[in-house]
Amino acid sequence: MTLVVQKYGGTSVADPQRIREVAARIKRHVQAGERVAVVLSAMAGTTNQLVAWVHELDPATYDAAEYDQVVASGEQVTIGLLAIALQCLGVPARSFLGWQAGVRTDAAHGKARIKAIEVDAVRRCLEEGRVAVVAGFQGLSPDGRVTTLGRGGSDTSAVALAAALHADRCDIFTDVDGVYTTDPRIVAKARKLDRITYEEMLEMASLGAKVLQTRSVALAMAHKVRVQVLSSFEDKPGTLVTDEDEIVEDQIVSGIAYSRDEARITVAQVKDRPGIAAGIFGPLAEAAINVDMIVQSVSRDGLYANLTFTVSRADLPRAVAVLERHRDAIGYERIVADANVVKVSVVGVGMRSHAGIAHKMFATLAAKGINIQAISTSEIKVSVLIAEEYAELALRSLHSAYGLDGA
Amino acid sequence: MTLVVQKYGGTSVADPQRIREVAARIKRHVQAGERVAVVLSAMAGTTNQLVAWVHELDPATYDAAEYDQVVASGEQVTIGLLAIALQCLGVPARSFLGWQAGVRTDAAHGKARIKAIEVDAVRRCLEEGRVAVVAGFQGLSPDGRVTTLGRGGSDTSAVALAAALHADRCDIFTDVDGVYTTDPRIVAKARKLDRITYEEMLEMASLGAKVLQTRSVALAMAHKVRVQVLSSFEDKPGTLVTDEDEIVEDQIVSGIAYSRDEARITVAQVKDRPGIAAGIFGPLAEAAINVDMIVQSVSRDGLYANLTFTVSRADLPRAVAVLERHRDAIGYERIVADANVVKVSVVGVGMRSHAGIAHKMFATLAAKGINIQAISTSEIKVSVLIAEEYAELALRSLHSAYGLDGA
Numbered sequence: 095m096t097l098v099v100q101k102y103g104g105t106s107v108a109d110p111q112r113i114r115e116v117a118a119r120i121k122r123h124v125q126a127g128e129r130v131a132v133v134l135s136a137m138a139g140t141t142n143q144l145v146a147w148v149h150e151l152d153p154a155t156y157d158a159a160e161y162d163q164v165v166a167s168g169e170q171v172t173i174g175l176l177a178i179a180l181q182c183l184g185v186p187a188r189s190f191l192g193w194q195a196g197v198r199t200d201a202a203h204g205k206a207r208i209k210a211i212e213v214d215a216v217r218r219c220l221e222e223g224r225v226a227v228v229a230g231f232q233g234l235s236p237d238g239r240v241t242t243l244g245r246g247g248s249d250t251s252a253v254a255l256a257a258a259l260h261a262d263r264c265d266i267f268t269d270v271d272g273v274y275t276t277d278p279r280i281v282a283k284a285r286k287l288d289r290i291t292y293e294e295m296l297e298m299a300s301l302g303a304k305v306l307q308t309r310s311v312a313l314a315m316a317h318k319v320r321v322q323v324l325s326s327f328e329d330k331p332g333t334l335v336t337d338e339d340e341i342v343e344d345q346i347v348s349g350i351a352y353s354r355d356e357a358r359i360t361v362a363q364v365k366d367r368p369g370i371a372a373g374i375f376g377p378l379a380e381a382a383i384n385v386d387m388i389v390q391s392v393s394r395d396g397l398y399a400n401l402t403f404t405v406s407r408a409d410l411p412r413a414v415a416v417l418e419r420h421r422d423a424i425g426y427e428r429i430v431a432d433a434n435v436v437k438v439s440v441v442g443v444g445m446r447s448h449a450g451i452a453h454k455m456f457a458t459l460a461a462k463g464i465n466i467q468a469i470s471t472s473e474i475k476v477s478v479l480i481a482e483e484y485a486e487l488a489l490r491s492l493h494s495a496y497g498l499d500g501a
Numbered sequence: 502m503t504l505v506v507q508k509y510g511g512t513s514v515a516d517p518q519r520i521r522e523v524a525a526r527i528k529r530h531v532q533a534g535e536r537v538a539v540v541l542s543a544m545a546g547t548t549n550q551l552v553a554w555v556h557e558l559d560p561a562t563y564d565a566a567e568y569d570q571v572v573a574s575g576e577q578v579t580i581g582l583l584a585i586a587l588q589c590l591g592v593p594a595r596s597f598l599g600w601q602a603g604v605r606t607d608a609a610h611g612k613a614r615i616k617a618i619e620v621d622a623v624r625r626c627l628e629e630g631r632v633a634v635v636a637g638f639q640g641l642s643p644d645g646r647v648t649t650l651g652r653g654g655s656d657t658s659a660v661a662l663a664a665a666l667h668a669d670r671c672d673i674f675t676d677v678d679g680v681y682t683t684d685p686r687i688v689a690k691a692r693k694l695d696r697i698t699y700e701e702m703l704e705m706a707s708l709g710a711k712v713l714q715t716r717s718v719a720l721a722m723a724h725k726v727r728v729q730v731l732s733s734f735e736d737k738p739g740t741l742v743t744d745e746d747e748i749v750e751d752q753i754v755s756g757i758a759y760s761r762d763e764a765r766i767t768v769a770q771v772k773d774r775p776g777i778a779a780g781i782f783g784p785l786a787e788a789a790i791n792v793d794m795i796v797q798s799v800s801r802d803g804l805y806a807n808l809t810f811t812v813s814r815a816d817l818p819r820a821v822a823v824l825e826r827h828r829d830a831i832g833y834e835r836i837v838a839d840a841n842v843v844k845v846s847v848v849g850v851g852m853r854s855h856a857g858i859a860h861k862m863f864a865t866l867a868a869k870g871i872n873i874q875a876i877s878t879s880e881i882k883v884s885v886l887i888a889e890e891y892a893e894l895a896l897r898s899l900h901s902a903y904g905l906d907g908a
């Protein structure tokens with residue numbers, strides 16, 4: 095008997111009418127002979143309201159354990175309502191809070207990690223022929239307090255539950271109908287992918303294609319959970335995220351991702367000597383600022399270097415402040431900061447066995463007169479930093495160049 | 502060290518600003534050297550919204566366990582927010598859901614009864630010098646599901662917690678500043694009582710003075726918990742509900758209560774024979790309709806009887822339908838139903854040792870031309886049923902007659 099974990103996000107359970115539609119969809123799966131465990135988010139908007147109340151009382155120093163107590167209440171509402179809606183359709187169902195479903199986490203309130211799921215109660219419920227409706231986003235700490243997994247944590251809850259139950263599939267229902275070759279709001283010819291590997295999905299997710307939470311993809315990869323991303327508003331297959339050997343298409347490049355959450359800093363005219371990179375990146379690391387792409391160039395006479403790197407846009411002012419505080423120690427002439435940049439990435443597991451992917455990228459951008467400010471690569475992706483004004487042009491050109499355009 | 506349980510209702514925690522005010526009040530008690538455990542309701546309006554969603558999905562047959570899962574989420578929000586507000590004022594605090602506070606109930610979802618409170622965790626919290634903030638209205642069933650105690654159940658939670666902790670006092674903060682000799686909205690000269698016995702409070706509460714939930718008063722009486730009712734918007738003493746031997750005033754009548762939730766039924770011209778009362782009240786009991794005041798009168802020739810009794814207004818249509826269904830078995834001529842009646846009661850433990858209380862009541866009403874439709878009495882109260890249009894006149898006249906008028 096097929097066992098499926100289904101996860102519905104906040105817009106899919108935003109009000110009783112939508113909850114009723116979710117119940118009807120689950121009923122179809124049950125009638126098709128599947129055993130279904132459901133993971134839910136809170137109603138869209140609820141968590142924001144709860145967070146706003148916390149911040150109204152204490153904008154800064156609030157106790158993360160109490161924050162979790164407050165924000166975990168949202169899923170409690172939706173799981174109970176969905177169980178009622180299912181029963182109303184004649185589908186036996188029972189709701190489980192995180193602790194009732196045996197979701198054990200560490201004590202890192204607000205961003206807890208799942209340590210284990212003791213699935214006995216949920217499994218018993220499923221074996222009795224009932225739908226188990228589980229609160230996503232939440233768990234229980236070792237000292238018996240309610241924890242939450244951080245924003246988007248319900249995806250992680252669903253994948254972890256699917257792993258613990260050895261489910262055949264984990265269906266993530268969302269407001270998009272799958273993973274696209276690139277952002278369809280920018281590139282009209284973007285195509286929905288039938289399949290994508292975990293590795294590619296990780297790159298797509300962390301590079302800004304906000305379909306699945308990165309942590310949930312990493313977890314799915316580690317436990318070989320077959321994840322399907324699909325729309326909760328339509329009734330058609332989505333994109334299956336799976337192992338490389340399940341991918342049959344011979345597609346070298348799977349998609350073009352981009353991220354606007356980038357800012358570039360150039361530390362100019364640093365006296366070139368051993369240890370200058372450490373002198374710059376040490377203070378930034380201490381300030382918990384992540385640095386991504388790094389380019390070092392040396393002046394013609396070999397005496398000075400320019401160091402260019404990217405940070406997230408939100409970190410830009412802090413990063414500049416840190417560098418200015420360490421100006422004497424680093425010994426640079428000036429700092430140039432630019433928040434109007436985007437990172438565009440070509441992603442595909444096929445790159446491992448195919449040369450020329452990066453070359454085609456650079457040539458395509460050059461042909462459009464787009465200057466590349468920095469480059470980084472991994473086994474399955476090539477990323478470039480370009481001026482933000484060229485973002486749409488770059489995406490469309492690359493999408494065509496790699497033969498991804500749909501009908 | 503004095504240990505106090507404080508309970509705040511929904512209007513007292515209706516938004517972050519009011520929660521901040523509650524935190525400030527608790528801080529004053531802590532600074533005065535008291536240990537404080539707090540029991541909270543949900544924000545005013547929240548529970549109604551949650552119940553409305555349940556009813557929208559399933560107006561009738563919904564699973565009470567899932568109903569409880571949904572509606573118990575409201576207190577989770579307020580306890581976390583109050584803990585944060587307290588910490589913000591420098592008062593160490595920690596929140597507890599019903600199950601975290603060890604509140605064990607039976608499995609009667611929607612109207613569960615507290616079986617025991619395993620107070621170890623809450624007591625430890627208090628001994629560490631922290632305020633324990635406990636979700637009212639909720640507990641855990643024997644099979645690990647969230648239960649709720651029914652409307653107004655937070656009062657019961659507070660009294661039960663006070664009993665389990667052997668607290669010195671249980672302060673119920675509400676939107677009125679105490680228990681009055683009668684409804685001050687009707688009788689301008691109503692006085693706030695400094696003290697009232699459990700027995701009197703039970704009569705006042707169940708007769709319609711909606712200050713304290715009846716169950717909580719019965720529980721307080723059983724466990725000798727000293728309960729104080731006071732305003733959360735002012736800073737002055739309220740009314741202490743306590744044992745008779747703590748009452749020093751020599752007041753024979755403590756108050757005049759009334760209830761509009763009454764309806765009168767007369768079953769007229771029943772053939773008088775043994776068993777007619779059973780023939781009428783048996784079917785009503787089977788339909789779970791509670792009957793209150795009962796008057797039987799026999800015709801002059803002794804052949805026929807009229808049976809008059811009261812039910813709650815909501816039950817009136819069902820009660821009439823039941824009687825009509827059993828018309829042949831009962832053998833009556835007609836049914837007269839009247840929903841425009843009120844029950845007015847004179848309450849006081851002093852009655853036990855003083856004659857003439859009932860006589861004064863009847864004489865006072867007669868002097869105003871108010872007809873008495875039914876009478877019932879207990880050790881500490883006399884109740885009469887009168888036409889609703891006389892309710893205010895009756896209350897004011899009786900309030901004066903028993904010397905209860907304030908300045």
